[in-house]
Structure formats: structure tokens, C-alpha cells
Amino acid sequence: MELTRYILRRMVLSAFVVLGVTFLVFIVAQVVPSDPAALYAGPRPTAEQIEKARQELNLDAPLIQRFAGFAKAMGTGDFGVSYKSRRLIAEDLRAYLPATLELAVFSTGLALLIGIPLGVLAAARQGKWPDRLGSFGSIAAVAMPTFFLAMILQLVFAQWLGILPLSGRLSREISVTAPLSMMTGFNLIDALLAGRLDAFGDALKHLILPALTLASYPAGVAMRLTRSAMIEILERRHVTAARALGLSEPRILFGHALPNAMGPALTVIGLSFAYALTGAVLVEIIFAWPGLGRYVSEAILAKDFPVIAAVTMVVTICYVVMNLLIDIAQALVDPRVALS
Amino acid sequence: MPLLNIRNLSVAIPTPDGDVHAVRSVSLEIERGEIHGVIGESGCGKTMTGMAALGLVPKGARIAADRFHFDGEDLRENAARLRGRRIGMISQDPAAALNPVLSIARQMDDVLRAHRDMPRQARHSEAVELLAATGLPDPERVLKSYAHQLSGGMQQRVVIAQALATGADFLIADEPTTALDVSVGAQVLALLRKLVAERGLTVLMITHDMDVIAEACDRATVLYAGLSVETGPVHDVLQRPGHPYARALLAALPDAAPHGAKLEAIEGSIPPPRSQIDGCAFAPRCPQAMPVCALQAPPERTLAAHRWLCHLPEGSA
Numbered sequence: 001m002e003l004t005r006y007i008l009r010r011m012v013l014s015a016f017v018v019l020g021v022t023f024l025v026f027i028v029a030q031v032v033p034s035d036p037a038a039l040y041a042g043p044r045p046t047a048e049q050i051e052k053a054r055q056e057l058n059l060d061a062p063l064i065q066r067f068a069g070f071a072k073a074m075g076t077g078d079f080g081v082s083y084k085s086r087r088l089i090a091e092d093l094r095a096y097l098p099a100t101l102e103l104a105v106f107s108t109g110l111a112l113l114i115g116i117p118l119g120v121l122a123a124a125r126q127g128k129w130p131d132r133l134g135s136f137g138s139i140a141a142v143a144m145p146t147f148f149l150a151m152i153l154q155l156v157f158a159q160w161l162g163i164l165p166l167s168g169r170l171s172r173e174i175s176v177t178a179p180l181s182m183m184t185g186f187n188l189i190d191a192l193l194a195g196r197l198d199a200f201g202d203a204l205k206h207l208i209l210p211a212l213t214l215a216s217y218p219a220g221v222a223m224r225l226t227r228s229a230m231i232e233i234l235e236r237r238h239v240t241a242a243r244a245l246g247l248s249e250p251r252i253l254f255g256h257a258l259p260n261a262m263g264p265a266l267t268v269i270g271l272s273f274a275y276a277l278t279g280a281v282l283v284e285i286i287f288a289w290p291g292l293g294r295y296v297s298e299a300i301l302a303k304d305f306p307v308i309a310a311v312t313m314v315v316t317i318c319y320v321v322m323n324l325l326i327d328i329a330q331a332l333v334d335p336r337v338a339l340s
Numbered sequence: 341m342p343l344l345n346i347r348n349l350s351v352a353i354p355t356p357d358g359d360v361h362a363v364r365s366v367s368l369e370i371e372r373g374e375i376h377g378v379i380g381e382s383g384c385g386k387t388m389t390g391m392a393a394l395g396l397v398p399k400g401a402r403i404a405a406d407r408f409h410f411d412g413e414d415l416r417e418n419a420a421r422l423r424g425r426r427i428g429m430i431s432q433d434p435a436a437a438l439n440p441v442l443s444i445a446r447q448m449d450d451v452l453r454a455h456r457d458m459p460r461q462a463r464h465s466e467a468v469e470l471l472a473a474t475g476l477p478d479p480e481r482v483l484k485s486y487a488h489q490l491s492g493g494m495q496q497r498v499v500i501a502q503a504l505a506t507g508a509d510f511l512i513a514d515e516p517t518t519a520l521d522v523s524v525g526a527q528v529l530a531l532l533r534k535l536v537a538e539r540g541l542t543v544l545m546i547t548h549d550m551d552v553i554a555e556a557c558d559r560a561t562v563l564y565a566g567l568s569v570e571t572g573p574v575h576d577v578l579q580r581p582g583h584p585y586a587r588a589l590l591a592a593l594p595d596a597a598p599h600g601a602k603l604e605a606i607e608g609s610i611p612p613p614r615s616q617i618d619g620c621a622f623a624p625r626c627p628q629a630m631p632v633c634a635l636q637a638p639p640e641r642t643l644a645a646h647r648w649l650c651h652l653p654e655g656s657a
């Protein structure tokens with residue numbers, strides 16, 4: 001069938017992207033001006049210690065062989081050990097990746113939930129005050145520096161109003177006194193699985209401010225894209241036809257025109273998700289969020305290459321998978337996509 | 341009393357270069373149960389007249405009329421309420437009139453849900469019935485399809501079924517056959533005739549094709565430059581046209597009158613829609629124009645139900 005063929009084609013393409021990134025990551029590792037053996041050997045190593053490390057890391061093998069080894073390790077999820085901490089990277093990822101994904105998924109959802117309805121409203125009231133206000137808001141949301149927005153949110157909601165926590169992922173009362181057993185690593189899901197509504201509420205409260213911070217930029221973009229797509233679609237003949245058929249205006253806006261604008265809106269999901277994954281570095285630091293961003297920023301400062309490589313690979317795979325899902329969703333929303 | 345009763349309707353659309361007089365002065369009396377043809381060259385205001393009756397004129401457009409009534413209700417106030425309840429639309433391009441990303445089932449169901457208070461299952465059977473009533477052979481399959489998977493003729497039948505689903509008893513069909521093959525177009529006309537007979541519908545049939553008037557209509561009104569210049573029973577308008585423009589239209593048709601004959605064979609062109617018109621709008625192109633024609637608006641001539649606007653006395657053709 002058209003759809004199945006389309007999905008298969010997309011999957012093959014995605015696999016190539018991942019392979020390409022693997023190659024890139026490996027090459028970058030070769031040209032970075034630092035000696036992994038020296039890092040691995042620990043502080044103030046002797047020449048012998050470095051030589052020993054070089055052999056342990058198999059750094060003298062031919063390039064091709066080392067790439068094969070690297071690709072295989074990445075493929076099996078064996079990311080090796082951190083040069084710096086000597087901890088298993090896979091184990092670190094198991095703790096940090098869910099934290100970042102939870103934040104990324106939540107903020108992406110928030111961005112769409114805010115941006116798309118506002119874009120529809122602005123298009124429906126084109127030129128009137130909701131449109132003007134929305135346009136101003138979206139420009140502000142896009143232009144606002146992340147750290148500044150984060151500080152304002154912390155100031156208002158944590159400091160003044162005191163209704164949301166300043167930072168962290170869980171309160172001490174939960175994480176120390178009655179910790180959640182880690183199943184998926186997603187606190188919201190783990191809390192639900194354990195039937196712990198207190199922990200769920202606590203995790204949700206901690207999520208809101210960092211997610212809002214991360215959602216600001218993509219929400220602004222989603223609003224702009226939805227608005228312009230909707231304005232174009234509202235001019236189309238089938239919208240006039242829907243009006244002539246006596247459908248209500250909300251039904252026409254959300255039930256008939258918006259599905260036609262879902263193409264651009266879905267594109268925003270990819271953009272927003274990528275933004276959340278990479279933008280997480282700063283936001284995770286500001287909100288003391290124990291995720292990949294903080295993990296990799298420490299690794300970058302320490303030139304801890306295996307960690308950088310592992311995070312790059314994981315982020316790439318998340319991104320590629322997300323895009324694959326978006327492509328499939330797009331084909332499901334618009335049956336003509338699979339034909340092209 | 342006519343179902344649709346329009347007297348001297350005008351629609352002016354403000355633009356940066358001045359008002360466009362899309363409709364200057366149109367009078368229409370459409371009786372219950374008839375198919376009333378409205379014919380004229382492209383740009384003469386056919387579509388805008390229909391859109392005004394639906395209350396769907398462009399933003400800022402000014403509507404004026406001495407009378408603008410549908411079944412006794414003033415369309416200036418009630419068009420939005422009547423549209424989709426009593427007044428339906430069938431547009432020229434069925435491919436564009438259907439939503440490309442929603443299944444036909446969803447689009448039929450939306451209409452039924454807006455107008456009929458019945459459970460989901462009943463709406464589905466109703467949709468199947470309506471599609472079958474438009475002559476679609478496999479309604480269940482059509483419901484599962486998207487617009488791009490249907491032929492033009494099938495799309496137009498779906499559009500007609502949607503209009504029926506609203507429960508409307510008055511349909512405005514804007515060149516419903518123009519985008520279709522000749523034989524498919526003829527089938528759609530036959531379908532409309534059948535629906536009018538079976539369901540007691542009334543149809544305003546917009547066209548630029550004399551054959552459509554001859555084939556499908558009971559009465560016809562000829563528009564020229566936003567003015568209704570002649571109206572009457574089809575055989576009068578076709579056999580004994582009173583207005584020189586209507587005569588020119590007929591003369592422009594080859595004797596064999598093939599389907600789809602266009603109206604462009606008359607020399608000259610319609611006055612620009614922004615211009616002011618003094619006297620008779622057709623005067624610059626009229627082979628029988630007299631000095632008075634350019635100065636004074638022509639009077640109405642009447643022969644029973646057949647009326648037209650011209651300075652020439654009756655029977656002078």
C-alpha cells in the first residue's frame with residue numbers, strides 16, 4: 001500500500017541519517033586536538049600510564065577497524081566508560097535521558113497547546129486586537145533570551161507567588177523521604193504506575209517552569225506558522241463551501257481548516273523537539289534539572305569524548321525517531337503526502 | 341409569492357482603486373419548484389448575485405436592494421441563518437469545494453451533525469442514502485474515500501449530496517457542469533432535474549452556457565454587466581429574445597449548437613466593473629443602438645411573463 005511503502009522509505013532514510021551522524025561523530029573525535037589516552041590515564045599521568053591507556057583504548061588500531069568498533073558499540077548501546085569518571089556511560093544515560101526526554105516532550109506539547117490555538121484565533125480575527133496581541137506575544141516569545149525568561153518565571157512563580165518550585169526535579173520530601181522506584185525514568189509515568197498522586201503532582205509542579213521556558217520559542221513559531229497557514233486556508237473554496245453548508249464557525253476553524261494547516265504545525269513539533277533537546281543545556285543548568293544537557297556540558301568542559309559521542313548519538317536517534325513519527329503523522333493527516 | 345424575490349440588487353466592493361460594481365441592478369423572481377437559469381458572460385456578476393443570497397459577499401462589500409427576500413424573510417438580516425438550512429450551494433469546481441484532508445464520510449457527517457439531531461449510526465445510513473440518491477453506485481466505498489480519489493463527476497455528486505444533507509430546499513448551483521466532461525455534465529444536469537422533481541427543490545442555475553439553459557431550465561434571466569436585462573420562460577428567451585444582447589448570444593451559437601458553446605463571439609467587451617454607466621450598458625456593442633441609448637436608461641418591455649430592458653419597441657426584432 002502507498003502508506004506502508006512511504007513509511008518504509010522514510011525508515012531507510014532515517015537509518016542512513018543515523019549512520020551518517022555516527023561517521024561524523026567518529027571523524028570529529030579523530031580531529032579534536034586532545035589526547036584521549038592522556039585524559040583516560042587520570043591526572044598528571046606518566047608516559048607509561050598514557051601508553052597503557054592507549055593500548056587499553058585500542059587507539060593504535062587502523063582507522064577503519066576503529067570506526068567499525070565504534071559503530072558496533074554505538075549500535076549495541078555500549079557507549080563505553082567516561083574518561084573522566086570511569087562510570088559506565090550507558091548507566092548514566094539511563095538516569096539522565098528520561099529526565100531530558102520528559103522535559104522535551106512536555107515542553108513540545110505545551111508549545112503546541114499554546115501556539116496552535118492562538119495561531120487559529122489570530123487568523124480568524126486577522127487584523128483585529130486578538131491578532132495584534134498574538135503577533136506581539138509571539139515576537140516577544142521568540143525574541144526573549146532563555147535565561148532571562150527563566151529568571152522572570154522563577155522570580156514571579158517561585159519567589160513572589162511561591163506556587164511553583166524554584167528548581168530541581170522532585171522535592172526533598174519525595175526524593176529523600178519516599179523516593180519513587182525507577183521504572184521508566186519518567187517521573188510522571190513512574191508516579192502514576194506506582195499510584196503515587198503526591199509524587200505525580202510534585203513532579204508536574206517541577207516540570208512547569210523549565211518546560212514553559214523551553215516552550216516559549218517554539219510556541220511563538222507555532223503561532224506564526226499556524227496563523228499564516230490558516231489565513232491562506234481560510235481563503236480556500238472548501239471553507240466557503242463549509243460556510244454555505246451551515247457549519248458553525250468554530251467547527252470550520254478547528255474541524256475543517258486546521259487539519260489542512262496541520263502540515264506546518266507538525267513541522268513545528270520536530271523543530272520544537274530539537275530545540276528542547278539542545279536548548280536543554282542552558283535550561284537544565286538554570287533549573288538544576290538532572291538531565292542530558294547538564295551531563296554533556298560537564299563532559300564538554302572536561303573533553304570527555306565518549307560521553308559527548310554517546311549524548312550526540314542518543315540525541316540524534318531521538319531526533320530522527322521523532323521526525324519519522326512526524327512524517328508518518330503527516331501522511332495520516334493528509335492522505336496526499338504518501339503519494340508524492 | 342416567489343421563493344426568491346430580488347428587486348434591484350446591487351453589490352459594491354470597495355477596493356484601493358475605487359468601488360467594483362460587481363452587481364449593479366439585478367432583479368430575480370424564482371418560483372418554487374423551478375430551475376431558474378442565470379446566464380451571462382464571465383464577470384457579469386452571476387457568482388456575486390448567488391453569494392449575496394448566501395450572505396457570503398467579500399468583507400466590506402455593500403449590498404443594497406429594493407427587495408431581497410427569501411420565502412418572506414429579508415436576506416440582508418437572515419442570510420447567515422438561512423444558508424445551510426434552507427439555501428445550499430453547489431459550486432463550479434467540486435474538487436476545490438471538498439476538503440482535501442478529510443474523508444468524505446467525515447465531511448458528510450459534519451453536515452448531518454450540524455443539521456439533524458440523530459445518533460451516529462443513523463447519520464451514517466442517511467449519508468449512504470443521500471449518496472445513493474445522487475446516483476453514486478457504491479456509497480460505502482465513496483464514504484471511505486478522499487476527494488482526490490474520486491472523479492470530477494463523483495465529486496460533484498458528493499457536493500450535491502452534502503447540499504441535500506443540510507435539508508435545504510433551495511440550491512444555488514454555480515456553473516455545476518463547467519469543470520466536468522460534457523457527458524458527465526449532462527448526467528449532473530439530469531440528476532438535478534430528477535432531484536427537483538422528486539424532492540420539490542428549487543434551483544438557481546448559474547451558467548454561461550446556453551445549452552444548459554435549454555437543457556435544464558424552466559425560466560432564465562440574462563445578466564449583462566451586473567444588470568438583469570431580460571427574464572422569462574426559457575422558450576421565450578431562446579425563441580423570441582427581446583434584448584439585442586440575448587439575440588447576439590443566440591446568434592453567436594453555431595446552428596448545430598454543440599455543447600459548451602461559449603459567449604465570447606460577440607464583438608467588444610463588457611464595460612469595466614468600476615465604471616459608471618449612463619444609458620444602456622450594452623450600447624457600445626449593440627448593433628441596433630440609437631442616440632437615446634447612450635443617454636437614458638432603457639425602459640422595461642413586457643410580453644406576458646417575458647420582460648426585458650431596451651429602448652427598441654416590442655416586436656421590432
Ligand SMILES: Nc1ncnc2c1ncn2[C@@H]1O[C@H](COP(=O)(O)OP(=O)(O)O)[C@@H](O)[C@H]1O
Nearest residue numbers: 353360362381382383384385386387388398613
Ligand atoms: N472579491 C472581489 N473583489 C473585487 N472584485 C471582485 C471580487 N469578486 C468579484 N469581483 C468582480 O466582480 C465582478 C463580478 O464577478 P462574478 O460575480 O464572479 O462574475 P461571474 O460569476 O459572472 O463571472 C467581476 O468584475 C469581478 O472581477
Ligand code: SF4
Nearest residue numbers: 620623626633650651
Ligand atoms: S437600449 Fe439601445 S443599446 Fe441598449 S440594447 Fe436596446 S437598442 Fe441596444
Ligand SMILES: [Mg+2]
Nearest residue numbers: 386387388514
Ligand atoms: Mg462565476
